[in-house]
Every structure is written in structure tokens, then in C-alpha cells.
Amino acid sequence: MFLRSPQFAGTFYPNDPQILKVMIEEFLRQVTREKLKVKPKALIVPHAGYLYSGQVAAAAFKTVEKQSYQQVVLIGPSHHFLFEGLALSPEGRWKTPLGKLKVEKSPLLAKTKVIFESAEIHLPEHCLEVELPFLQMVLTNFQIIPLLTGEVNPNQAAQELQSLVTEDTLFVISSDLSHYYSYEEAKKIDEVTLDAILAQDLQRLDKFGEACGKTGIEILMLLAQKNHWQPKLLKALNSGDITGDKTEVVGYGSVLYT
Numbered sequence: 001m002f003l004r005s006p007q008f009a010g011t012f013y014p015n016d017p018q019i020l021k022v023m024i025e026e027f028l029r030q031v032t033r034e035k036l037k038v039k040p041k042a043l044i045v046p047h048a049g050y051l052y053s054g055q056v057a058a059a060a061f062k063t064v065e066k067q068s069y070q071q072v073v074l075i076g077p078s079h080h081f082l083f084e085g086l087a088l089s090p091e092g093r094w095k096t097p098l099g100k101l102k103v104e105k106s107p108l109l110a111k112t113k114v115i116f117e118s119a120e121i122h123l124p125e126h127c128l129e130v131e132l133p134f135l136q137m138v139l140t141n142f143q144i145i146p147l148l149t150g151e152v153n154p155n156q157a158a159q160e161l162q163s164l165v166t167e168d169t170l171f172v173i174s175s176d177l178s179h180y181y182s183y184e185e186a187k188k189i190d191e192v193t194l195d196a197i198l199a200q201d202l203q204r205l206d207k208f209g210e211a212c213g214k215t216g217i218e219i220l221m222l223l224a225q226k227n228h229w230q231p232k233l234l235k236a237l238n239s240g241d242i243t244g245d246k247t248e249v250v251g252y253g254s255v256l257y258t
Helices: 017-029 050-064 130-138 154-164 183-200 200-206 214-227 238-245
Strands: 003-006 042-047 071-077 086-088 093-096 099-103 116-117 143-149 169-174 179-181 231-238 249-257
Touching: 003 017, 017 050, 017 130, 042 050, 042 130, 050 231, 050 238, 071 154, 071 214, 086 214, 099 130, 130 169, 130 183, 143 214, 154 214, 169 214, 179 183, 183 200, 183 231, 183 249, 200 214, 231 238, 238 249
Parallel strands: 003 093, 042 169, 071 143, 071 169, 086 116, 099 143
Antiparallel strands: 042 249, 086 143, 093 099, 179 249, 231 249
């Protein structure tokens, strides 16, 4: 049985459970919860170190606080491997300082040419791991379906994942925005990216948008179009807003789909 231990506790976020809880609670306390009449369907959230992007991530995770989901589908980019398709975590457990989360044997693997299992691809990757402590703080009794994107046609991937769309499923797309531009340049580029997402304009995002998890975002946009989900921007800033260093910044944004 696959057990993935936390690889980035102590670097991207605290490895002490109590310190981690307090940090996330403080991030959540600082954001106002959206008044929603319906249960959120999906979130786009950043995946940088908590000190940089925690408050942006919290704006999204706050919207699902105390909601009920049976499963959370996590989609993010592989930073370490080149491959074709979607890499699915093997059945087993993912561990964080806040406890273990279950990965079931997925029906996604039946008769698919797009999705395959790989422990190797998931082990060194941070982009999904960093979302888990936030999820553990706002939800209870859920399992996870972790997917990493390689070279894959978003339309084909969205078709494969449509079967997961239920009332009890939350999609979490892990992506930072632009990387290593000056502060003002990054703000302009991120605005173009977020505007394309909010306009549900796949062509504009594909041509002009910059995001390390762009494939996952495109998959989500296709699912949103098919299922009539509507996006809303919750928070956007960049690392220059946090550190004060505005020479080479990384952009972060959180988007809610209902």
C-alpha cells in the first residue's frame, strides 16, 4: 500500500502540527467568508510557501469551510517530470503533519489512455501536498484523488474527469501565476491571465495567460463550461506585496467556482 510522507513540511509550511494549525487558523481568520447559497464546485489556489501565498489560498479554502465533500480531486503541474497524460497517485495514504488522507483505487484507471498511476512522479512534487493541510483544517471525512498534469489535451482530460463531477466532489486546481517579472509587469500579466479565466475564454488564456498550472486551469474551465459553473475572483497579489522585494516576483490568485 502506497504511503506518501510529507516532503515539504518544514520548508513550504511548518512541520509542527500545532504551529501549522495556528498559522492556517490565522490565515483563515484574516479573510471574510463569501456568502454563498450553493456549495462550491471548484477552487483555483496557489502552491507557494505559506508565508508567500497562504493568505491568497485561505481566501479560497474559507469558502468550503464546514462544507461536506466525499472526495477532493487535486490537479496540479509536475515540476520534475516530463510525460504524456495525467499521473494519478496509487491507492493508499498521503500523510501530512495533521494526519493521513485516503486515496481509493480509482475508477479513472478503467479503459483510459490519458490517466496512469505513478508513485515516482508524485513523490518529489510540492504542488498538491501544500494544499492538504488547508483542506484538513476546513473539511472532515474526505478522500483525495491527486493528479499531476503532463503533456495532455485539456479537452480529452476534461472528458475523462467529467465522471467525477458530483454534488460531493470538490475540484482543487493548484497553480501559481507569472514568475520572476518585475512587480508592475507581473501585475499586468496576472491581470490578463485572471481576466481570461473569469471570462471563461480558453483561447485567450492559452495564448496570453501565464500560470505554471495552466493545463489544470484549462481542464477546469472546460468542466465549468460543460456543467455551467461560474468563476469568481477572491484574491490576487504577488510575492512583492508580501516581502517588499519587487524585483522578481511570483503571482498568486484564488478563484471560486459555483
